[in-house]
Amino acid sequence: MNLDKVVCNCLNVTNGMIKDAVDAGASTLEEVQEKTGAGTVCGACLEEVQRVVDFFVKERE
Numbered sequence: 022m023n024l025d026k027v028v029c030n031c032l033n034v035t036n037g038m039i040k041d042a043v044d045a046g047a048s049t050l051e052e053v054q055e056k057t058g059a060g061t062v063c064g065a066c067l068e069e070v071q072r073v074v075d076f077f078v079k080e081r082e
């Protein structure tokens with residue numbers, strides 16, 4: 022996983038920023054959206070954001 026890769030182009034949210042949000046306690050798409058804003062503008066990235074959230078939540082467990 023490339024942590025510098027941008028997942029949400031609208032807000033320049035990277036894989037690493039999603040990882041930080043998950044490490045800080047976010048476990049769902051909604052919680053990551055609150056912390057990062059990812060997926061809250063056009064919504065085109067939502068599926069990918071969800072995939073990345075699930076990946077890091079699993080890794081955290």
Ligand code: FES
Pocket residue numbers: 028029030031032059060061062063064065066067
């Ligand atoms: S690309 Fe993420 S909200 Fe637009």
